[in-house]
Amino acid sequence: MGNGIAQVAARAGYDVVMRDVSVEFLERGMKAIDRNLQRDVDKERLSSDEKQVVMGRIKITTELAAFSDAAFVIEAVTENLEVKTEVFKALDRVTPANAILASNTSSISITKLGAVTKRPDKVIGMHFMNPVPVMKLVEVIRGLATSDETYERVRELSEKLGKTALDCHDSPGFVSNRVLMPMINEAIFTLHEGVATRESIDGIMKLGMNHPMGPLTLADFIGLDVCLAILNVLYEGFGDPKYRACPLLRQYVDAGWLGKKTGRGFYEYS
Numbered sequence: 406m407g408n409g410i411a412q413v414a415a416r417a418g419y420d421v422v423m424r425d426v427s428v429e430f431l432e433r434g435m436k437a438i439d440r441n442l443q444r445d446v447d448k449e450r451l452s453s454d455e456k457q458v459v460m461g462r463i464k465i466t467t468e469l470a471a472f473s474d475a476a477f478v479i480e481a482v483t484e485n486l487e488v489k490t491e492v493f494k495a496l497d498r499v500t501p502a503n504a505i506l507a508s509n510t511s512s513i514s515i516t517k518l519g520a521v522t523k524r525p526d527k528v529i530g531m532h533f534m535n536p537v538p539v540m541k542l543v544e545v546i547r548g549l550a551t552s553d554e555t556y557e558r559v560r561e562l563s564e565k566l567g568k569t570a571l572d573c574h575d576s577p578g579f580v581s582n583r584v585l586m587p588m589i590n591e592a593i594f595t596l597h598e599g600v601a602t603r604e605s606i607d608g609i610m611k612l613g614m615n616h617p618m619g620p621l622t623l624a625d626f627i628g629l630d631v632c633l634a635i636l637n638v639l640y641e642g643f644g645d646p647k648y649r650a651c652p653l654l655r656q657y658v659d660a661g662w663l664g665k666k667t668g669r670g671f672y673e674y675s
């Protein structure tokens with residue numbers, strides 16, 4: 406999602422530094438941004454010159470030190486508490502003391518991330534939805550120590566990015582994934598129990614509930630490893646068996662069938 410966030414920020418006029426662990430990942434991200442902006446050029450919503458200006462606002466780097474003068478950092482690393490904790494500790498060291506550190510986490514506690522920094526009042530959740538350039542929501546999560554001022558700055562930034570910010574308190578899965586993931590998990594159970602085919606399950610939810618895509622397709626699109634990680638956070642956070650992940654989901658993740666990104670999940674992708 407990092408490249409989607411970088412794209413909307415650059416499109417809104419911000420100078421962006423996009424950092425990843427390898428140049429290969431960064432180049433892949435820049436290609437995705439180029440493709441998305443080209444779609445806007447083709448649809449005459451952006452001129453070629455404007456596209457070049459937007460692309461020119463994004464600098465890529467593998468160095469965290471590049472954030473030494475950042476006003477705002479949005480972290481979008483893998484959905485793993487240990488990895489995010491290390492990133493937040495490092496960001497706390499390298500960024501100016503007044504910089505806001507936001508996480509695009511889909512379920513990890515903002516309070517925990519804030520607690521590993523010396524500025525928990527400036528740590529906040531900024532949960533974008535995929536595909537970031539299209540989806541209007543930013544779910545804003547206030548950790549226990551997040552200040553009102555930080556929340557206001559994030560709300561203003563979200564608006565400047567063309568998004569609607571809706572806030573909630575720090576709680577496992579926040580609102581979005583506490584509601585979405587049990588539905589996806591239940592769809593996987595219906596497939597696992599042979600209640601219906603993947604096409605029927607998705608078709609029933611698409612045509613019957615007017616969802617833009619069925620829950621199995623959406624799970625593939627999100628990433629089955631991400632769905633499993635979020636369900637585990639809900640299960641452990643609430644200690645309630647209703648959030649237990651379907652064994653079929655676990656098997657798919659064990660097999661490396663992670664959805665669209667690996668070419669196979671509940672569906673096959675070429």
Ligand code: CAA
Nearest residue numbers: 441444511533534535536537538539540582617618623627
């Ligand atoms: N990047 C950028 N733009 C994209 C895109 C992408 N990956 N995919 C589609 N679009 C754009 C298209 O260019 C098109 O734009 P215009 O209408 O301006 O021309 C528009 O989106 C619609 O695209 P399509 O007509 O090709 O296809 P569609 O009508 O099926 O829409 C969709 C595609 C917007 C992805 C739609 O299927 C949808 O809304 N799906 C559900 C998305 C969703 O639920 N996201 C949340 C996932 S959960 C999450 O992200 C967070 C988490 O914590 C797990």
